[in-house]
Amino acid sequence: MKEPSALTAAVLVIGDEILSGRTQDINMAAIARFLAPFGIDLHEARFVPDVHGEIVTAVNALRARHGYVFTTGGIGPTHDDITTDAVAAAFGLPVEPHPEAMALLASRYKPGEFNEARQRMARVPQGASLIKNPVSVAPGYQIGNVFVLAGVPKIMQAMLEDVAPRLARGAPVISRSLTVRLAEGRIAKELGAIQKAHATVSIGSYPFFAEPGLSAFSGTTLIVRGRDAPEVVAAERAIVSLAASLGVQPENGRNP
Numbered sequence: 001m002k003e004p005s006a007l008t009a010a011v012l013v014i015g016d017e018i019l020s021g022r023t024q025d026i027n028m029a030a031i032a033r034f035l036a037p038f039g040i041d042l043h044e045a046r047f048v049p050d051v052h053g054e055i056v057t058a059v060n061a062l063r064a065r066h067g068y069v070f071t072t073g074g075i076g077p078t079h080d081d082i083t084t085d086a087v088a089a090a091f092g093l094p095v096e097p098h099p100e101a102m103a104l105l106a107s108r109y110k111p112g113e114f115n116e117a118r119q120r121m122a123r124v125p126q127g128a129s130l131i132k133n134p135v136s137v138a139p140g141y142q143i144g145n146v147f148v149l150a151g152v153p154k155i156m157q158a159m160l161e162d163v164a165p166r167l168a169r170g171a172p173v174i175s176r177s178l179t180v181r182l183a184e185g186r187i188a189k190e191l192g193a194i195q196k197a198h199a200t201v202s203i204g205s206y207p208f209f210a211e212p213g214l215s216a217f218s219g220t221t222l223i224v225r226g227r228d229a230p231e232v233v234a235a236e237r238a239i240v241s242l243a244a245s246l247g248v249q250p251e252n253g254r255n256p
Contacts, residue, residue: 039170055086073151088125201226
């Protein structure tokens, strides 16, 4: 098991509809926000089509590299919902109906409506534990360090409530945001020196530009992130001093 402060996670987004551009993924950002208070860093994200071999390869690569893997999509009742079969193959396990999932789904439908297609949603890799779905009943599941979640954002986010107690906790990241009315290129060299002097934090630089005719201004948003609070504060102060030396007072941060 990794040290809690070094825990990392990956997201595997599965589905042709995402890669075609028909559907916009918002699950990755939601999972990253969910993990932050646990001190778990989202270090990698992959997008794969509904292709069995590609899902298997991605699951195996990601679960070997990270403490946790979250998959989204492909666990519905249709022919292209192949995530469960692929995840089971990645672990070398058979797929079987889960008795609790079967009972939950059967209770949702009228007699005769719980057909073979809907029963597919109760299939999990052998030995998997269910993840509750308070929105539409059909559960996700956990196998090893892989959490298999729905692709519909509202359902996926609701499933995370049942995932939370299963996660280890590390030191959460502290973040500070500063906005300066300075072009990125004007402060790039000095920012590099500040980053070098405070190697335990990360300093992100995000330029933005005013639109013609608006009163908004162009400038740079600087995000300081780290787990060592004194170092975060020290880097933040160094940036404030840099801005002051150039005659600029930093303002409240904007979203980069």
